[in-house]
Amino acid sequence: MTRKTSLIALLGYLALSFLLYGRGFGNGEIFQPGGDPIVYIWCLNWWPFALSHGINPSVSDYIWNPTGFPMWWANSIPSLALIFSPITLTLGAVRSWNIINLLTPALNAYACFLLIRYLTKQTIPSFMAALIFGFASYITAQQLGHISLSLVPFVPMTVLLVVKRAARELTRIAYITVMASMAIVQFGISTEVLASSAFFGLVAFLIFRGRYRNSHDLFGLATDTVIASVIAVLVLSPALYYMAIGSKELPSVINSPKMFSADLLNLLVPNPTIWLGGDSLQSLAARFTGNFSEQGAYIGIGILVILILAIRASAQERWSKPLWITLAVTAVCSLGPVLWFAGINTRIPLPWLIFTKVPIIRHALPTRFTLYVSLVIAIYIGIWLSISTGSRKARYAATLASLLFLLPNPKWFAFGDVTTPAALSKLEVMQALGTNANAVVLPYGYLGNSMLWQLNSGMAFKMAGGYVGFVPQSQWKYKAMMYLYDAEQAPNQDSFNQAVAEFCASNRVTAIVLAPGASKYLATAVSNLPWPKDAYGDTTVVRVPNL
Template sequence: MLAHGARVITDGVYPFFSDRMNYPDGVNMMANTSVMAVSLPMTPVTVLFGPHVAFNAFLTLALAFTGISWYLVLSRQFVSSRLAAWVGALFATFAPSMNSHANGHPNIVSQFLVPLIIWRTLELRKPGRAVRNGLILAGLVVWQAFINLEILFMTAVGVGIFSVVMAVVRRKRAGARAEVLTFLRALGVTAVVTLSLLAYPLSVQFFGPQSYHGLPEFVRHFGADLGSFTAYAERSVAGNKVSAGRLAQNSSEQNAFFGWGLVILFLGLVVWMRRSAAVLTLAGLALLFGAMSLGPRIRLNGVDTGVPGPWSLLHSVPVLNSAVPTRWAMAIAPVVAIVLAIGCQKASDLMKAQPSARGPVRVAMITAVAMALVPLAPTPLQTTHMDPVPEFVTSGAWRQYVDENHTLVSLPPADATFPDPLRWSAFTGQEMRIASAYALLPNRNPLDPSDRTALFAPPWRPTSGLMSSIKQGNPTPEITETRREMTLADLRYWKAGVVVLTPQERDIELLRVMTALLGYQPTWTGGAWVWDVRKLVDDPKATLS
């Protein structure tokens, strides 16, 4: 299994501990971004070369295979012009939303199965191969389910709507009825096989141990700003961090930044090819996905308009309440890519049919595509040097404190803002047990036991909250006996064997507070301050005073 300090790989990989047992409560792998269809086959790479190499290989190959897959499907099924296929494939692969998610969500940019699923769904209508076509599509769907269910769901919605609309449009054509019946028979094969194979994994995801029911409220309100559709993303040539940051929740969720040039070109192509039912249907899908991406309340240039969006009717529906609405805008990129390819193909056909117009058409098409896509060209992904794994970990000094009954507690405990302890555990092959983690876990609100919405970390504890608050720059509170009692309770909850603080921002404040709480000085060992707390945790009569 891949294990890496980056968010996408660590979701669902690392356990946390409870005071009820000596074993981790664990996390629900299906309900987290475990990416098992990729991480399991890449296990040899992880073991031989480490998680960093595996992560970079995963991300690089994900984008490469996505581009290759789009090119093959577009060039063999939708257009005959290689140039048209390249234009569509490059945009689908390096659209602003893809470049945005590439900085932390390789599972989302792993879309190499999407064009294959679209192609094989359209193939279901061909007679004589219902079982074969159904089985092939089922295999692709199951494969995608173990990469990212969110992308699979969006693909299914888009392809499903397109298929229904086209069936209605073509209902009067000769053989349309037989074509629909063939499609439904093959789709039935796909449904039976897919549900049979995914029934257990999905039951674990939604009803198994450590499952959750919906994302936190603030995430479910992540909607695309209406002004972002004509703006440029932070990692596009024409974009900048300040303006893009004002229109998006964070740098990884810039899903709707298409820019004025592409919006105008897309609308122009739709008008130009308006006699094509397929193109009009694709345009309708783009509008639908755009409307859904606005979230429960529509925002315009950073201001809440107070107007409810279409998603307000859906964001509390079970299963859909686990979706991030702004990501529906990602589904627009493949639609635009297909329309771009078809538009370039029509321009090519026009030049062949009317040689006298070849020059003007070529200039017009190249100019329009360049003006739309060049400003969207991706800039290099942001990288940063990680702090080295402390000698306390690399030397194996941790082994005298951590065993089957004890964990390592870092300051602050590992979470999304401080993932370093996850890398330390990965360095040891996850032999070093750590308290806390960064994973999607159900809320355990003692005031509302029915609340099982997701958290991005284990349930809040007084000590973890205190340390995170200090790390964020908040004032250091007074150390009272009550705080000491809560700290001791937390250490026992975590089955702590050792508390470790490495050099970092506000480390002096963290050092002073933990020393005051425990009542004794730490030892500087292997590049870290270390408090041995085994006696406090193991002796039920021990106190902090």
């Protein structure tokens, strides 16, 4: 019966995910076409492409050539790339991307369902409560294009594993093996989620330790977790090596934790990615820090009220106090180093300010900790729904009504197409660029779709540029970077020519591809370069001479 109900639950979550996100799935277009999704699509192709061609996948010189880019710092999702490589190699990386995105909310919810059902031993309450995590506003926001952050089933699965080991329901060998394996796979999905999971896992362990150290095997749990971590580190040592040598290309802070912190008002005010209320409150949500993909703190009044009722109903339970303390600590950390309210920096310092000075963890973005807030809320409400006293039907109805306010806004999630210039298509790229080409493709980096165009060419050329999250620090020494990114205009054509010539000579560029979408100023400046040019429809290829 357990296997049957588990399968029904999984199918239910899959059906809901497809209903909410699957419109247009069969047309071959891209789910959420845009900058970040294109990066992930490129990465899904990169790992099987590199391995099948005998290329070291840890450093790619197909972007930022000839320097190359440290792929372990690029959220390059090698775990997903390898798992879905059969689909990628037969149907293409776009199809893999689309499938992963449709699976994501369902897998998140299903993993949370397994955790809550273990805790409550009841199916329907677990199924309903798991929706709070699997389809949380955090997940909805990250579904705009951050698959490495939205696919998080290992977070509740890790909690389940820890709870079972503490209760002595797992052998040491089984726990260590599964924990190490999940850590390795999670490392290949998101190092940030792995690191933050470890951090908040330690916080929760310390909070729960006082209540459970005599009744549960917490010493054995801690020992076995350390052993699993050591095994994972040993297995991942090659990746860690390449991360270490590639760290020199990182900025001091990849993104500002202050600017990517949860706004306190976002707890009650949705952004436009949420169906009910999102559009009407868009002007207010626009004030929140970060962008819409990083505004995942929303839980809504309904769920907040139910959470309060759940905490009150379980106040006398042994586990309740450490659980709500864990919730409070996690929620406060998600607010970041200073308190933001309605887009206003109150300048009130918060505890996370301390961690902005700590190596590695300072790169974490606090607003993403709302992932753990939604998990704890789901656990609380799942237990509340399973209580046998009182009107269970009323609790079900209230929860279902509150869940409606988490549904994604359909107009923000769709499939679309990205046109590849003829000059970069498989049919014409060799004629346009020749063999062993290293091109500057405009629009440059995150401003355009050069990563997808390179993929669609069959990886027929390399690029002195690209977009994988940040620009290697060694590239900022070139004045041309400011011109290519349209961050600054050259004072005159001669200055532009000189800066671009220096960049091309240092990076062994053979051609500049001027595709539609470049700014008028940049297109004019490139067209006026004193180098040979060929037109391919609406695209111009500038031949770079030996400099």
